[in-house]
């Protein structure tokens with residue numbers, strides 16, 4: 001019945017007659033699409049069931065004052081800003097109240113943040129949890145130690161949710177800090193008792209996941225899959241999944257059913273980028289028994305930053321053509337406890353050794369904090385610092401490329417700023433020593 | 437009496453068991469001494485040099501054939517001039533495809549050394565790196581992974597340096613008996629000398645083998661190259677895709693401080709360094 005198109009010749013006539021006083025309202029009644037804010041209707045179903053378009057009603061005025069029509073259907077008369085904000089908010093909010101099962105992830109949380117590896121792993125957890133849309137599982141993250149996140153408060157929690165976490169168990173008591181495998185294992189065993197998750201996923205990384213995951217597997221009596229890089233659904237496997245893992249020093253691919261405990265490599269799955277989850281905080285009901293540890297952590301040992309390989313240094317102070325006083329630069333590196341790096345110009349001019357060069361033809365560095373002093377940020381240099389977390393730039397020129405890359409840029413003379421920084425650090429240290 | 441005994445023990449050194457496996461040359465695939473296990477033995481030799489009277493025993497569980505024997509002799513050749521204890525190694529004989537863990541656990545429980553050193557991961561077979569953990573769980577001993585060096589052994593407590601990522605080190609104190617595993621952070625192993633390696637003997641202990649039935653069911657294949665991750669651009673329109681492909685990454689647009697005194701600039705940098713916790 002409803003498929004029959006009923007014509008109303010009078011309304012059609014009004015729709016064709018742009019000068020008719022009821023034109024707009026009739027179009028609205030017929031129309032599918034209305035461009036912009038209260039503008040004319042741009043598209044409606046014609047009398048024969050054919051879509052009619054009003055080309056004057058669509059499009060927008062481009063940057064050069066010329067009218068542009070975007071046929072992709074994105075920009076229908078609206079301003080471009082509107083669509084970008086829409087794109088930013090495009091994550092679906094998902095809450096899972098009654099999970100059918102739990103997937104527990106223990107991220108490394110290095111430096112208080114989810115690393116790329118952690119996010120990949122959470123992506124994998126999501127895949128496993130969401131496989132059956134009727135009965136979704138929930139992803140529980142166990143966080144040890146402080147969680148810094150990006151920003152504070154709300155934003156911080158949002159970061160967890162955007163990584164795909166439904167529930168969070170945050171344990172940041174003092175005795176989990178440092179090397180405390182026994183305490184952490186006790187906590188994870190408590191989680192096992194209370195939640196009986198279907199899967200445990202940990203990163204197979206030297207930052208702690210590899211160690212903790214293996215301990216956990218043995219404690220639970222599971223034969224863990226390690227070095228997992230691919231997970232596929234498999235109806236014949238006991239838990240419904242099959243995994244491919246690296247074995248024998250990376251020379252072997254082992255295909256086996258996915259066990260309850262799996263240690264996965266980086267890039268095992270795509271990180272979550274379409275949904276936002278609740279990241280609701282949970283507390284463990286039972287108190288965790290404190291274990292008497294036979295391992296005592298005496299803390300980190302001061303290593304000579306100059307002896308640390310540039311590629312794996314955590315904090316690099318890098319100097320370029322804009323450094324005028326190299327003695328002061330070396331002194332600053334010493335006071336800050338930073339490993340020294342350099343741009344190619346500084347190396348070519350003989351101020352720094354060749355093995356200190358950062359960039360395309362030098363070392364690709366992975367520092368958490370990279371401080372570029374008097375470096376313009378040539379593309380060859382920026383390539384080398386792609387994987388750095390935070391970049392600080394000190395430069396005279398506010399327009400140069402390193403400023404665009406930097407998280408914090410200070411415009412000014414390198415010598416003076418470095419001197420001020422050194423004075424500040426020394427003063428703070430002095431103050432602490434006096435207080436102690 | 438008691439302190440006296442301890443004194444004596446200290447002078448006598450400790451019993452160290454080094455677990456060695458058969459390695460695999462990464463390009464030719466031939467049997468050789470495993471890289472990490474050799475580093476473990478190097479560490480044991482360093483302890484012996486520090487603490488005279490330390491007894492090192494080497495332990496391997498596996499089958500005995502020509503190629504594996506040649507690989508195992510690679511370890512035996514490392515102990516030139518040290519003299520004691522390394523002229524032979526214990527071989528817990530079991531056929532290919534048996535689980536090494538029960539045999540090793542049983543032997544270690546019976547001989548009860550104070551320190552067991554293993555490599556982090558084997559170069560053949562599953563290579564999951566679970567063995568040291570399984571032994572630790574089985575024997576109930578503490579385990580420290582990724583060891584860089586042993587600093588001192590005193591009154592049944594060993595002080596160790598553990599290697600952390602980014603070239604950092606952590607000092608730990610562990611009560612003996614303990615298991616420690618070494619990886620690439622430990623000092624490199626010395627060369628193996630041919631003569632001592634030839635002269636050394638094997639003490640073969642038969643075991644009751646337990647077949648690793650689970651491993652036999654898995655599908656093993658030479659490692660495939662992992663697919664490279666593509667930069668996925670989620671854009672609804674061609675224009676957005678083009679923009680994403682053509683534009684330089686703009687960065688997130690950090691904070692830029694212009695017209696500040698050097699002190700203010702330094703203050704801001706100092707705050708960031710503090711926040712990131714890189715100042716020590």
Ligand SMILES: Cc1cc2nc3c(=O)[nH]c(=O)nc-3n(C[C@H](O)[C@H](O)[C@H](O)COP(=O)(O)OP(=O)(O)OC[C@H]3O[C@@H](n4cnc5c(N)ncnc54)[C@H](O)[C@@H]3O)c2cc1C
Nearest residue numbers: 320321322343344359360361362374375376378380396414
């Ligand atoms: C094939 C090839 C490979 C290359 N590989 C590399 C590589 O691996 N690594 C690398 O680094 N380069 C490499 N380069 C060189 C690269 O292109 C640049 O020339 C180089 O990085 C520039 O170094 P710079 O930033 O130190 O010097 P400049 O470009 O001269 O920049 C100096 C900066 O210091 C600022 N400045 C000046 N005085 C002061 C002051 N008093 N206080 C504060 N700031 C000041 C200036 O504003 C300027 O921004 C390569 C080039 C080629 C052709």
